[in-house]
Amino acid sequence: MVSKAATLLEVARLAGVSTATVNRVLKQQGYISDDARQKVLAAVAATNYRPNVVARGLRTQHTYTIGLMLTAITVNPLFVGVAHAVEAAAIAAGYRVVIFNHGGSASHERHGIETFIAQRVDAVLFCTTASPENVDILVDSGIPAIEIERSLTETARSVRVDNYVGARAAVDHLVSLGHRRIAFVGGDPAIYPRDLARQRSVEDDRLAAYRDGMAAHGLKPMPDHMRLGTYYDLDAEISGTEGQQHTNALMALPEPPTAIFATCDILATGVLQSLYRMGKRVPQDVSVVGFDDTIAAYLAPELTTVAQPMTALGRHGFDMALAAIEGREVPDEIVLETSLVIRDSTGPAP
Amino acid sequence: MVSKAATLLEVARLAGVSTATVNRVLKQQGYISDDARQKVLAAVAATNYRPNVVARGLRTQHTYTIGLMLTAITVNPLFVGVAHAVEAAAIAAGYRVVIFNHGGSASHERHGIETFIAQRVDAVLFCTTASPENVDILVDSGIPAIEIERSLTETARSVRVDNYVGARAAVDHLVSLGHRRIAFVGGDPAIYPRDLARQRSVEDDRLAAYRDGMAAHGLKPMPDHMRLGTYYDLDAEISGTEGQQHTNALMALPEPPTAIFATCDILATGVLQSLYRMGKRVPQDVSVVGFDDTIAAYLAPELTTVAQPMTALGRHGFDMALAAIEGREVPDEIVLETSLVIRDSTGPAP
DNA sequence: ATCTGCTATGTCAACGATGACACATGCGCC
DNA sequence: GGCGCATGTGTCATCGTTGACATAGCAGAT
Numbered sequence: 001m002v003s004k005a006a007t008l009l010e011v012a013r014l015a016g017v018s019t020a021t022v023n024r025v026l027k028q029q030g031y032i033s034d035d036a037r038q039k040v041l042a043a044v045a046a047t048n049y050r051p052n053v054v055a056r057g058l059r060t061q062h063t064y065t066i067g068l069m070l071t072a073i074t075v076n077p078l079f080v081g082v083a084h085a086v087e088a089a090a091i092a093a094g095y096r097v098v099i100f101n102h103g104g105s106a107s108h109e110r111h112g113i114e115t116f117i118a119q120r121v122d123a124v125l126f127c128t129t130a131s132p133e134n135v136d137i138l139v140d141s142g143i144p145a146i147e148i149e150r151s152l153t154e155t156a157r158s159v160r161v162d163n164y165v166g167a168r169a170a171v172d173h174l175v176s177l178g179h180r181r182i183a184f185v186g187g188d189p190a191i192y193p194r195d196l197a198r199q200r201s202v203e204d205d206r207l208a209a210y211r212d213g214m215a216a217h218g219l220k221p222m223p224d225h226m227r228l229g230t231y232y233d234l235d236a237e238i239s240g241t242e243g244q245q246h247t248n249a250l251m252a253l254p255e256p257p258t259a260i261f262a263t264c265d266i267l268a269t270g271v272l273q274s275l276y277r278m279g280k281r282v283p284q285d286v287s288v289v290g291f292d293d294t295i296a297a298y299l300a301p302e303l304t305t306v307a308q309p310m311t312a313l314g315r316h317g318f319d320m321a322l323a324a325i326e327g328r329e330v331p332d333e334i335v336l337e338t339s340l341v342i343r344d345s346t347g348p349a350p
Numbered sequence: 351m352v353s354k355a356a357t358l359l360e361v362a363r364l365a366g367v368s369t370a371t372v373n374r375v376l377k378q379q380g381y382i383s384d385d386a387r388q389k390v391l392a393a394v395a396a397t398n399y400r401p402n403v404v405a406r407g408l409r410t411q412h413t414y415t416i417g418l419m420l421t422a423i424t425v426n427p428l429f430v431g432v433a434h435a436v437e438a439a440a441i442a443a444g445y446r447v448v449i450f451n452h453g454g455s456a457s458h459e460r461h462g463i464e465t466f467i468a469q470r471v472d473a474v475l476f477c478t479t480a481s482p483e484n485v486d487i488l489v490d491s492g493i494p495a496i497e498i499e500r501s502l503t504e505t506a507r508s509v510r511v512d513n514y515v516g517a518r519a520a521v522d523h524l525v526s527l528g529h530r531r532i533a534f535v536g537g538d539p540a541i542y543p544r545d546l547a548r549q550r551s552v553e554d555d556r557l558a559a560y561r562d563g564m565a566a567h568g569l570k571p572m573p574d575h576m577r578l579g580t581y582y583d584l585d586a587e588i589s590g591t592e593g594q595q596h597t598n599a600l601m602a603l604p605e606p607p608t609a610i611f612a613t614c615d616i617l618a619t620g621v622l623q624s625l626y627r628m629g630k631r632v633p634q635d636v637s638v639v640g641f642d643d644t645i646a647a648y649l650a651p652e653l654t655t656v657a658q659p660m661t662a663l664g665r666h667g668f669d670m671a672l673a674a675i676e677g678r679e680v681p682d683e684i685v686l687e688t689s690l691v692i693r694d695s696t697g698p699a700p
Numbered sequence: 701a702t703c704t705g706c707t708a709t710g711t712c713a714a715c716g717a718t719g720a721c722a723c724a725t726g727c728g729c730c
Numbered sequence: 731g732g733c734g735c736a737t738g739t740g741t742c743a744t745c746g747t748t749g750a751c752a753t754a755g756c757a758g759a760t
Contacts, residue, residue: 053468054413073433074430074431074434077427081424096465096469101437101438115446118401119446269650276650299649301623301627
C-alpha cells in the first residue's frame, strides 16, 4: 500500500477539529480536552501521520540539521570515529547530520558550504577544513562553525587535543624502556596547515614534544625523518607508504633506531610493514608507537599508541554547536587529553 | 558581518522586478531581457542571495536529499568505503546525504526511518538493515529503498556482490598454491540475517563456496571453524578477537591448517595476530586470505583478499535510487563481481 | 486593419506547520 | 449580576519558492 503522507489538515478534518488543536495535542502544550485528545490521536494513528519537517523548518527557521564537513571519511579512521560520535550526539538531541567530503579541495568545500547554507543547517562541524576562508563564509552568515581535531581558523570555535602532551607521553614511554635512539616519523610541519591563532600545526606540536622530550633526557633527536608530500595528497597520507620509506631509510643508517614514534597509526602501519619485510621483530628488535588509536588494535603486533578521544571530540563538538544554536555561552576552545595505550609493539631496548 | 539571508522577494525589489523574473533568471528558463538579467544578477550578487532549499522542498515536494542507513560506520571499513562512494555520487547529482547509524537495534533503526520520512528524503539506501520490516515501512510510504552489500528483504532493490564466486576464487587460489588443509573462519550462517528471497545469507554463500571448492579438488573441509556470537554483537564482530580464538583452536589441532580463509578482513586481522603471537610466519608457515579489501593493505604482511567493489556498490546504489526517484526503469537487483587481490600473505604450502 | 505568435514580465495561490490572537465557555467570588 | 480567570478551540497570516496563468507590447502575415 503506497500512500501519500497525510497532512495536519487531513488529520484535523478526520478528527473533526482544527489544525491548531491537532498541533496542540502533538506538541503537548496549551489546553486540550480529553475528548479532543482521543479523537486527534485516533486520527493520527489512522492516517499514519508524520509531521513534515520541511514545512516546519520553513515556518520556524530552524531545521534541526547540522552539517559535517570532512576531508574524506576514508582518509583516516579517526574521522570515522569522530563522525560516528557526532552523529550519535546529534541524534540523541533530535538533530540530523548531513555529511560532505571535500577531498582536500577548497573549491569543492566551498560548494559544500554553499549547500549547507542553502539547506539552512543550524550549524556546521569541520573535521579539518580545506580552507579557513570557507569557514569564514559560514561565520559571516551567522551559522555556528566548530572545528574538531584541529583548529585552523581564528573565527571558529574548536575542540582538539593536547598534541604536545600526547606526543611527549609516547617519547617518555620509550625512554623509560631504555631506548636512546628514537626516531620520529611524521609529516613536515611546514606543509601542514597552521592554527591561525597559535601559528602551530598539529605536527609542530608533536615534533616539538619529541625534540623537547629527547632533550629532557639528554638524547639527540635523529635526523631526516619527516617528509610526507603535500598534506592533502590524500593517497599519500592514507597509504602508509611514507611510513615504509622512512623506516627503510632509518634502518639503513649506521646506527639505526631501536624505537620509532609515528605521528599517526596509518603511518605506523607502514613502519610495521617495513620492519616485517626486513625480518625485524617488534618489539624485540625495534619498538613502535603510533598516534590516534584507530587501527592500532588490529595490527600484529597490537600497536602501542597515543589515543585520541574520538568519542569525546565528536560529542563536545556537537555540544558546542548546540550551545551556540541555543544562544548559550560557548567556550572558544576545548582541549582534551590523550592517553597512552600500551600494547605489544613496545618493549625494552635491545 | 553577520546578516540574515536575503530572500527572493528582497532580490526582486532591489532589482526592481518581480520574483517571477528573478526566478526565471536563476533557473535560466523562459524569456528574460538582457536588461532584466543584468539587474537581477547584480541584485543577487549584492545581497549574496542563496536559495532556501527548505522552502523549495516544501513547494516542489522534492528535497534532493537521500538517507543513508548504516549499521554503524565504525563497525567495518567496508561501510566507510560505501558511504564515501554514495556521498560522492549523490553530490555529483546535486543531492545531499543524511546519515543514520542504527547500531544493530531494530527500534533505533525504526526511529531513523521515521526521521527520514518526516524529513521527506527522496530515497533511502541501506548498508545493512537491522530489520526488514523497517524497510517495508519505507516502501509502503512510497519512498524508494535500496539495499547495498546485502539483500535482506523481498521488497527493496539491492546492489550486492557474488559472494559465492568471490569465496571460490580465494579457495582456488590456495589450492593452486598446493594447500590441502585449508580452514574456513567465518560467522555461523545460522546467525547471519538471510536474504528473504533466496533464503541465503552472505555467509551461506561464502561457506558453500568453500565446501564446494574443497570438494571439487577432492579435499575435506576442516571442522569446527565458525562461531561469531550474535551477528549484531558489534564489538565481537569488529574486534578480530573471534579470529584469534578460531586460529588458536585451529593451530592446536593434530593436523593444523596450512592456510586460513577468513570471510572478512577484520576477522583476518585476528588470524594474523594469533599467528604472530605463536611465532608462525605468514606466508611461510601459514597462508591467510581475507575478504573485503578494507584494511588488507595496511597489515603486515599485506593481506591477500577478495576485494569488494566498494565504490561501485555505492555508486550503483545511488544510481538505482536516482532512477527510482525519477521514475525510470530500475532493475530489482545488481550483482557485481569481486576480485582476488594477491598480496604477501599467501604463498606455497610448506 | 486585424490577427497570430513571439517576447517579456507580473500576479498569486499553493506547499504544510506554526502560533499569535480572538473567541467561547464555565466556574468561583465579590 | 458582573467580573476575573482558567479552560478549550478555531482562524489565519506567515515562512520563501515555484510555476501556471494572465497581461501586454510589438513584428510580421493576411
